[in-house]
Amino acid sequence: MRLLKNIWNQFKEYLVLIFLLLISVLFISRSDHPSVKNLKTTTFGTFAFLTSFFADVIPSTGLKSENTKLREQNAKLMLEVNKLREYGIENVELKNLLSLKDTISYQLIPAKVIAKSFSTDQTTFTLDKGNSEGIKAGMAVITGEGLVGIVERSSDDYSLIRTLKHLNFRVVVKDQRSRFQGILHWTGSQLIISNLPKTSEIKLGDRIITSELSSFIGQPFPIGIVKKIINPDEGYFNNVLIKPFVEIEKVENVFIVALIPHKIKNSVELNYYNSENR
């Protein structure tokens, strides 16, 4: 106690300064001002460079390339399985159509998570790949289990990922069985699909995937399963709790889906995304 008192008496100006500056930085970091975004990009780029420098010091090159290949294969298989599952369902619904043209090809860019935010309500990752690898804002980020998030912004060599567990993350999803659609978001503690009509036929254990209607992720990536259906007595809507396939906290390696479903559509939507973030 006396030691603490001595420390306080000796360094109180510094302690108060640090405390107040941290509060200021907290306020600044919540701002959406363009210059703050520029500052964040530069800061995260610099920090990512330092992090990757120290991460590379730890030798693990032996199995690195083989692991990367296997992870990539795993992710591609997951996407294939998911796509086939989708085709199976769509086949029944669309059997009267003459053709169903698939114009999609998945190009996966492997990347390593070199930094993670500690905020539980705004989890972000920094990846060791950026613009120079063809990564652009709005691209989906996945692992072998499913969707992790989307690229929020990128510098030449690094990218910042907004994960599923981020308050500003929204994505249109659908129940793979019943085909009901809703908007998935993170509340700060739970991943939920809110405002689903009570008439929707969603059941516990249903697989939830991203919808083709999503502005950014126009492909069916697995998200999770229905864990709980919250059915309030009043109102016309249910909330559905989702258990994600990906354990966001444990993610170390990811793939960026360098996918452009439709060039013009993509351009329009990315412009909208960028202007929203300006």
Next chain:
Amino acid sequence: MKFEKILPVIYFIPVLLIQVLVVPNFELNGIVPDLILILIVFYTLKFGQLYGIILGFILGGITDFSTGSILGSSMFTKTLSAFIAGYFSNDNQTSSIIKSPLFLGIIFLSSLVNAIAYSLIANFDISLNIFTLIFDEGLLPAVYTTTIASIVMIFSPKRSYI
């Protein structure tokens, strides 16, 4: 707490109004003096570093809220500037420092730190180089603020009201 320690918060309101309404008319190439900083530095020298840090944080916060600038930006810069100015605070020589050219030197230094830090937060541009940052965004506003502080110092009444 002594009443005189709350005085700067009261004085701050007219100073903020002047800063927002009058000072922009005296801008030179987009550079304006920072009257709020002068107030903070003055009271930091008068009441000490710790007091100044807290005062800078509060007045910076009110400035952010009332002017619509990036919340936290003035809070950060004013706190930091007060901390710098606080190094020159001396219980025995406060009045002599405030009336000496050293006061202007302290204003200049604090203003320089304030202007550079504010520029980094509020006007950050990746293309900004270090010389532009220090000269255009730091030195010029600091010189302007110091000039205004010297005018205030010369024409201030002999009897202390603040």
